[in-house]
Amino acid sequence: MEVILKDDVKGLGYKNDIVTVKDGYGQNYLIPQGFAVIADKSNRKVVAENIRQAAHKLEKIKGDAQELANSIGNLTLEIPTKVGETGKIFGSVTTNQISEALKAKGFDVDRKRISFDQEVKTAGEYTASINLHKEVKHTINFNVVAE
Numbered sequence: 826m827e828v829i830l831k832d833d834v835k836g837l838g839y840k841n842d843i844v845t846v847k848d849g850y851g852q853n854y855l856i857p858q859g860f861a862v863i864a865d866k867s868n869r870k871v872v873a874e875n876i877r878q879a880a881h882k883l884e885k886i887k888g889d890a891q892e893l894a895n896s897i898g899n900l901t902l903e904i905p906t907k908v909g910e911t912g913k914i915f916g917s918v919t920t921n922q923i924s925e926a927l928k929a930k931g932f933d934v935d936r937k938r939i940s941f942d943q944e945v946k947t948a949g950e951y952t953a954s955i956n957l958h959k960e961v962k963h964t965i966n967f968n969v970v971a972e
Contacts, residue, residue: 829872830843893934923939
């Protein structure tokens with residue numbers, strides 16, 4: 826029996842995949858639980874149209890991410906923080922501070938998309954990676970300065 830998966834099913838396939846399963850598994854589990862539908866001609870057309878529309882939306886999202894990366898460009902941020910006499914900072918710089926500095930410059934980037942290449946414990950120049958899309962990554966420079 827061929828079915829079209831409506832959700833990801835571990836060990837079987839991903840959403841919108843057409844898979845062949847045993848009749849009992851399809852009729853007694855996948856279809857009643859809402860994980861799949863029978864792969865007839867009309868359902869195949871619906872899935873093909875959904876995939877086509879999703880591809881268009883994903884292309885737009887990727888384009889928006891690339892545009893944001895281009896607009897950020899080679900921007901260098903200043904992160905003011907309390908620094909001790911030895912140049913060591915109290916605590917560490919967080920992704921939240923980078924996100925707030927970007928918001929102050931007019932760029933809305935979620936802190937969860939930002940990661941550091943190394944731990945920031947002293948004043949100086951550092952880089953952070955911004956994961957805007959699975960195919961669009963951008964690197965930003967920031968300076969940690971005394972407050």
